[in-house]
Amino acid sequence: MVCHFCVIRYLPGSSLAFIFRQRQYNRPNSMYSCNADTIADVLTDRSTESEGKVRSKKTMAVAAVALSGALLAAGCGSSSSSNSSSGGGKTVNWANCVSIAKCGGMSALIAAAKKEGTLNVITLPSNWANYGNIMKDFTAKYGIKINDANPEGSSQDEINAMVSLKGQSRAPDVLDMGTAFAIKADAEHLLAPYQVATYANIPASAKAPDATWYGDYGGYVAIGYNPAKVKVAPTSFKDLLKPIYKNQIAINNNPTEASAAFAAVWAAALANGGSFDNISPGITYFAKLRKEGNFEPVVGGPTTVQNGQTPILIWWDYLLASEVKSVIPGFKIVIPTDANFAAYYDQAINKDAPNPAAARLWEEYLYSTDGQNLWLQGAARPIELPTLTSAGTVDKTALNALPAAPSGTLTFPSNDQYTKAENLVAQEWSKEVLG
Numbered sequence: 001m002v003c004h005f006c007v008i009r010y011l012p013g014s015s016l017a018f019i020f021r022q023r024q025y026n027r028p029n030s031m032y033s034c035n036a037d038t039i040a041d042v043l044t045d046r047s048t049e050s051e052g053k054v055r056s057k058k059t060m061a062v063a064a065v066a067l068s069g070a071l072l073a074a075g076c077g078s079s080s081s082s083n084s085s086s087g088g089g090k091t092v093n094w095a096n097c098v099s100i101a102k103c104g105g106m107s108a109l110i111a112a113a114k115k116e117g118t119l120n121v122i123t124l125p126s127n128w129a130n131y132g133n134i135m136k137d138f139t140a141k142y143g144i145k146i147n148d149a150n151p152e153g154s155s156q157d158e159i160n161a162m163v164s165l166k167g168q169s170r171a172p173d174v175l176d177m178g179t180a181f182a183i184k185a186d187a188e189h190l191l192a193p194y195q196v197a198t199y200a201n202i203p204a205s206a207k208a209p210d211a212t213w214y215g216d217y218g219g220y221v222a223i224g225y226n227p228a229k230v231k232v233a234p235t236s237f238k239d240l241l242k243p244i245y246k247n248q249i250a251i252n253n254n255p256t257e258a259s260a261a262f263a264a265v266w267a268a269a270l271a272n273g274g275s276f277d278n279i280s281p282g283i284t285y286f287a288k289l290r291k292e293g294n295f296e297p298v299v300g301g302p303t304t305v306q307n308g309q310t311p312i313l314i315w316w317d318y319l320l321a322s323e324v325k326s327v328i329p330g331f332k333i334v335i336p337t338d339a340n341f342a343a344y345y346d347q348a349i350n351k352d353a354p355n356p357a358a359a360r361l362w363e364e365y366l367y368s369t370d371g372q373n374l375w376l377q378g379a380a381r382p383i384e385l386p387t388l389t390s391a392g393t394v395d396k397t398a399l400n401a402l403p404a405a406p407s408g409t410l411t412f413p414s415n416d417q418y419t420k421a422e423n424l425v426a427q428e429w430s431k432e433v434l435g
Helices: 069-073 105-116 131-142 155-164 179-187 259-270 280-291 302-306 317-325 356-366 369-377 385-391 396-401 415-434
Strands: 017-019 084-087 090-093 118-122 145-149 174-177 213-225 249-251 312-316 332-334 341-349
Touching: 105 118, 105 131, 105 356, 118 155, 118 174, 118 356, 131 145, 131 356, 131 369, 155 174, 155 179, 174 179, 174 213, 174 356, 179 213, 179 341, 213 259, 213 317, 249 259, 259 280, 259 312, 259 341, 259 415, 280 415, 302 312, 302 317, 312 317, 317 332, 341 356, 356 369, 369 385, 369 396
Parallel strands: 017 341, 118 145, 249 312
Antiparallel strands: 084 090, 174 341, 213 312, 213 332, 213 341
């Protein structure tokens, strides 16, 4: 299967090509298990304010994990709860609520969500972008139990669950997915439009026109390394070609399947005379990197860094921080000086959410100051970081802990360029790099 990747967007406050990615998990014995991700659109605007997700288990890098229909259906019960409650003196059908301003306000939403008492999330590892603490804080604040289904799953699994569990109490209420999958889910009429109270703070380029999905947090592709084994710090793709890094470098997966890996190839292309019209230099770069004996075509992740198999890993900066740095003392993370890529995930609400009020309260919480700062504390860059910074409500300690945001000329590939690049990598990667 040919997987699709990467939507360029602008990360507010920096000049860079911003790439969306799919979520996948690594299977220990299989590098190439595909989870399709499609190219969506091209960012065309930018913010002038400053701002400084390929999921993974703590001991694994990213690869696809599929849920079978039998697993999705197992133990399911039909939903019997009502979607209506009284809000502001009138009955509110929370499944149709498009904003709290039109549904009785926050107090009514909180009361309705507490009455439901449950929130179903899906594919949220506790050590991914600080979601463990985010879920604990939400439950402590509102007394609502959270069920986290298939935490090692993919964005496609989220879509599958919405379809397979429709009408059942186990169906996901909310989604956190790659943009291409959010667009796909929206096209399949699976998502509910909803504008959080801070919706205006989300750049227009980072949200659907109909408010069915919007950007949440993101990060940069970075080089991480274990200084106990890597004595000379690499700072660029050019550096990685040096013979001192023999048998030390990995990416998180096959670039025909994982967008973080695809981003690494395109970034390498830009660092080696390529362009958005020409990703070929990136393929050539990794072919050379392997020929020199530096690149190891394995599923790179915390385990391969920790055991010394690949002490250098090219991955998202916030995953290097939360997944690798957390288990390897002194682990270093740098954003390459010769090419910059980054990515956002998106939030969405299931149109048929069994707990529609809790779903909307979850989104309000995530886009509150507390929620945004909790993502920041997980080394991810929240979508509303410019607003937090200008309002003086940003967690400065967490912000200062992020790698410095790179600068550079902002340019964007077209959809045709995406398709061309993707097809070329699919056609050439195995032959040129793995052959």
